[in-house]
Amino acid sequence: MxxxxxxxxGDPAAYAAELQRRWTGLLSYRYIxxxxxxxNEGPEDNTVTxxxxxxxxxGGLMVAPISITxxxxxxxxxxxxxxxxxxxxxxxxxxxxxxxxxxxxxxxDLKTGSRMCYSRSKIVDAxxxxxxxxxxxxxxxxxxxxxxxxxxxxxxxxDIVDGPDLPPLWQAFGAERRDDGRWMLPALASELASPDGAxxxxxxxxxxxxxxxxxxxxxxxxxxxQMESWHVMFLARGKxxxxxxxxxxxxxxxxxxxxxxxxxDEGAGDARLTSASAVMRVVGAYRG
Numbered sequence: 001m002x003x004x005x006x007x008x009x010g011d012p013a014a015y016a017a018e019l020q021r022r023w024t025g026l027l028s029y030r031y032i033x034x035x036x037x038x039x040n041e042g043p044e045d046n047t048v049t050x051x052x053x054x055x056x057x058x059g060g061l062m063v064a065p066i067s068i069t070x071x072x073x074x075x076x077x078x079x080x081x082x083x084x085x086x087x088x089x090x091x092x093x094x095x096x097x098x099x100x101x102x103x104x105x106x107x108x109d110l111k112t113g114s115r116m117c118y119s120r121s122k123i124v125d126a127x128x129x130x131x132x133x134x135x136x137x138x139x140x141x142x143x144x145x146x147x148x149x150x151x152x153x154x155x156x157x158x159d160i161v162d163g164p165d166l167p168p169l170w171q172a173f174g175a176e177r178r179d180d181g182r183w184m185l186p187a188l189a190s191e192l193a194s195p196d197g198a199x200x201x202x203x204x205x206x207x208x209x210x211x212x213x214x215x216x217x218x219x220x221x222x223x224x225x226q227m228e229s230w231h232v233m234f235l236a237r238g239k240x241x242x243x244x245x246x247x248x249x250x251x252x253x254x255x256x257x258x259x260x261x262x263x264x265d266e267g268a269g270d271a272r273l274t275s276a277s278a279v280m281r282v283v284g285a286y287r288g
Contacts, residue, residue, distance in 0.1 A: 002197035012147035024156040028202025038077040040155040051162040057223040059286035060095030064205040073140025074117020075109040082144030097286035101126035175207040183211040187241035199238030215249040216257040229279040240267025255282040
């Protein structure tokens with residue numbers, strides 16, 4: 001099991017060094033290409049450049065890149081709190097097949113209490129803010145307070161070149177489909193873990209969406225599907241792994257497919273970690 005950074009609270013220097021090591025090693029934001037001005041040194045940049053691995057079979061935008069780009073759950077940073085996600089919700093209004101970059105705007109701190117925080121953001125076309133791509137909102141918990149005096153961390157970007165050989169997101173995040181047909185993430189490793197030593201939201205969104213699309217495609221008879229609504233509840237912190245996805249798909253009206261999913265920690269007695277629900281719609285191929 002990875003060390004929980006809260007154990008180092010009494011040693012500010014060790015805490016700062018460990019936070020920098022964890023933050024620069026975390027795959028989620030670096031692979032998606034999201035810079036956090038509240039955490040990283042350098043100019044503020046709330047944009048993410050879209051790549052083909054962020055799109056579904058129809059050419060529309062997947063939800064995992066949006067949910068990693070704007071995790072929400074309160075306007076908190078790892079420099080001032082030890083945050084923990086509780087609820088995440090995303091509604092996609094525009095599949096954005098021809099959009100090159102998205103941008104997070106109008107981030108609102110709806111409420112910050114002593115333990116719980118709430119926020120929301122709007123995702124737009126970075127080159128045309130009138131074009132709204134998605135709404136994102138969430139709830140987060142404060143599970144600790146770090147030592148004072150922590151400074152911003154140098155950014156450690158990954159240079160991901162878009163192209164036909166780019167692997168799907170699930171592969172980049174270490175997920176795989178087992179012989180029993182279930183999607184899973186491997187045992188917890190530092191590049192997939194948050195500073196408190198628990199499975200980060202990034203790989204969770206990726207593997208859950210991957211499983212949801214496959215279940216929906218099996219029922220619909222086509223993988224030309226567009227995510228429209230994504231709701232996730234984080235029930236517990238994933239500490240061991242491997243992490244297995246269970247799910248079911250149901251048919252709705254007007255070409256809609258609903259999917260319910262549960263992520264469990266096999267190394268912790270199949271403890272339930274995350275519950276997610278998705279609403280997708282059967283579409284034609286977009287012309288982006």
